[in-house]
Amino acid sequence: MRWSLSLRVTLAIAVALTGGMRGVESRGDDGDWAEIHESGGFIFRSERSFPEWRQVADELQTLRDDIASELGIRTLGGEGEPRIQINLFKSHRTYARHLASRAPAGASRPACFVQGPDLGRVYVVHHEDWKTNVRHEVTHALLHQSLPFIPLWLDEGLAVYFEAPRETRAQKHPYLSTVRWQVRFGWRPNLIDLESREDLSDMRMADYRQSWGWVEFLLHHSDESNQLLRRYLAEIESDTPPGPLSSYMKDSMPDSGSAFVRHFKSPRRY
Numbered sequence: 001m002r003w004s005l006s007l008r009v010t011l012a013i014a015v016a017l018t019g020g021m022r023g024v025e026s027r028g029d030d031g032d033w034a035e036i037h038e039s040g041g042f043i044f045r046s047e048r049s050f051p052e053w054r055q056v057a058d059e060l061q062t063l064r065d066d067i068a069s070e071l072g073i074r075t076l077g078g079e080g081e082p083r084i085q086i087n088l089f090k091s092h093r094t095y096a097r098h099l100a101s102r103a104p105a106g107a108s109r110p111a112c113f114v115q116g117p118d119l120g121r122v123y124v125v126h127h128e129d130w131k132t133n134v135r136h137e138v139t140h141a142l143l144h145q146s147l148p149f150i151p152l153w154l155d156e157g158l159a160v161y162f163e164a165p166r167e168t169r170a171q172k173h174p175y176l177s178t179v180r181w182q183v184r185f186g187w188r189p190n191l192i193d194l195e196s197r198e199d200l201s202d203m204r205m206a207d208y209r210q211s212w213g214w215v216e217f218l219l220h221h222s223d224e225s226n227q228l229l230r231r232y233l234a235e236i237e238s239d240t241p242p243g244p245l246s247s248y249m250k251d252s253m254p255d256s257g258s259a260f261v262r263h264f265k266s267p268r269r270y
């Protein structure tokens with residue numbers, strides 16, 4: 001599928017899902033890895049030849065810097081900080097086999113992320129567009145390393161936003177033309193409805209698209225909307241639950257739905 005899904009698991013569930021995983025996952029005693037590399041806080045394990053690993057590591061370090069600068073949060077990955085392990089499988093068969101005992105709920109998905117007690121783990125199948133899956137899941141991993149919690153819709157909206165390559169992220173995201181077309185023909189966003197989703201299984205394709213739309217709108221509509229998202233994330237980062245964003249922005253942006261529509265109806269300014 002074009003869009004990847006993540007396992008959003010709490011630490012406690014992750015421990016349960018991956019019980020004993022630290023021993024099992026140590027180098028050389030599981031999987032049939034053709035190559036293992038490490039750079040800049042990312043560990044790569046690949047079942048196939050992986051000559052481009054340095055380029056991918058550079059791209060992910062840039063992604064980490066972009067997330068920090070665009071959202072105003074401190075991303076981790078420096079010396080002595082938690083790392084992210086990226087497992088690249090040659091086929092869905094080997095991916096599903098690997099996950100069957102470790103995170104069975106992820107085995108039927110095209111890619112997934114599991115936050116373990118020691119590492120953030122990303123599992124991806126090699127295919128034509130596998131780097132999109134990696135950017136999506138690594139965004140989840142970086143957010144979960146930095147933030148004590150994050151609403152499901154915002155977690156997915158940010159992952160979909162940052163899954164696009166840097167050069168197409170703002171202007172040419174695959175969802176942009178669909179959302180612009182929808183608002184032109186009368187569709188209206190409903191953040192309160194989106195905030196009611198509690199589980200990934202509740203998220204439909206349209207919810208991913210709307211989640212992306214809110215992230216794109218907040219980041220780019222105005223300085224005020226951008227600052228509002230940053231303040232909201234800063235409160236989460238400092239472990240101060242800010243409540244649903246729909247309530248949080250009621251005073252400063254009382255008619256956010258209309259502003260969302262105007263934003264996607266107007267010509268692109270960036």
Ligand SMILES: [Zn+2]
Pocket residue numbers: 004005006136140155156159
């Ligand atoms: Zn996701």
